[in-house]
Amino acid sequence: MDKVIYTILMLCLIVPATLPMVHGNGPSATVNWFKKLAHKSQKTTHLHFYLHDIVSGPSPTNIPIAVANSTAQSPTYFGLIAAIDDPLTLGPSPDSEIVGRAQGLFGSTSLEEIAFHMSFDIVFTKGRYNGSTLTVVGRNPFLREYRELSIVGGSGVFRLARGTAVLNTVKYNSTWGDAVVEYNVMVLHY
Numbered sequence: 001m002d003k004v005i006y007t008i009l010m011l012c013l014i015v016p017a018t019l020p021m022v023h024g025n026g027p028s029a030t031v032n033w034f035k036k037l038a039h040k041s042q043k044t045t046h047l048h049f050y051l052h053d054i055v056s057g058p059s060p061t062n063i064p065i066a067v068a069n070s071t072a073q074s075p076t077y078f079g080l081i082a083a084i085d086d087p088l089t090l091g092p093s094p095d096s097e098i099v100g101r102a103q104g105l106f107g108s109t110s111l112e113e114i115a116f117h118m119s120f121d122i123v124f125t126k127g128r129y130n131g132s133t134l135t136v137v138g139r140n141p142f143l144r145e146y147r148e149l150s151i152v153g154g155s156g157v158f159r160l161a162r163g164t165a166v167l168n169t170v171k172y173n174s175t176w177g178d179a180v181v182e183y184n185v186m187v188l189h190y
């Protein structure tokens with residue numbers, strides 16, 4: 001009996017305090033989210049957007065940070081390290097609505113073909129995913145039709161996420177390096 005009353009009391013105390021914080025981002029909201037994890041079911045979400053990687057012009061979103069002495073002689077840019085802050089849009093046009101950014105680093109790590117080791121965050125800036133992120137790590141053999149990168153985690157709506165991003169280039173200016181890349185992201189999250 002005492003135990004039942006105690007449980008009811010605890011529920012009364014906990015529920016009103018935690019409900020508004022379910023999607024909060026402070027430490028107590030995160031602790032509560034993890035405490036409730038056992039009662040949550042996993043969802044699958046399909047995200048579709050386009051990444052604009054701009055190398056040319058006065059406002060590049062992809063800039064080199066470092067190269068080795070030998071990089072200039074390498075047909076695969078081996079040794080190049082670069083930073084990106086690429087806009088992500090709903091459609092393939094650069095004028096399409098921006099829904100987020102891809103922010104991170106990549107390095108050219110193959111001697112045999114142009115392939116980048118990528119490590120970046122997809123930072124959502126619109127709608128229900130605004131403020132949430134997905135972390136992408138993987139190998140990107142850039143000239144192949146389809147590339148598969150791993151979603152290794154996330155924050156906000158995407159806490160504990162994992163999944164797969166399939167990339168395919170829809171536009172590539174081989175003289176300047178500018179590219180538009182279609183992303184289909186399948187993600188498991190709670």
Ligand SMILES: *[C@@H]1O[C@H](CO)[C@@H](O)[C@H](O)[C@H]1NC(C)=O
Nearest residue numbers: 067068069070071072073079
């Ligand atoms: C790279 O090039 C610079 C300038 O030519 C030279 O001083 C340096 O020794 C080279 N470094 C290596 C590791 O070859």
Ligand SMILES: *[C@@H]1O[C@H](CO)[C@@H](O)[C@H](O)[C@H]1NC(C)=O
Nearest residue numbers: 124125126127128129130131
């Ligand atoms: C996204 O979230 C930020 C920070 O909370 C807020 O300033 C901004 O207005 C939001 N944007 C949209 C489109 O909801």
Ligand SMILES: *[C@@H]1O[C@H](CO)[C@@H](O)[C@H](O)[C@H]1NC(C)=O
Nearest residue numbers: 056057172173174175176178
């Ligand atoms: C490549 O980009 C440059 C600079 O923006 C532009 O002048 C050129 O017309 C583009 N070439 C193609 C084939 O789109």
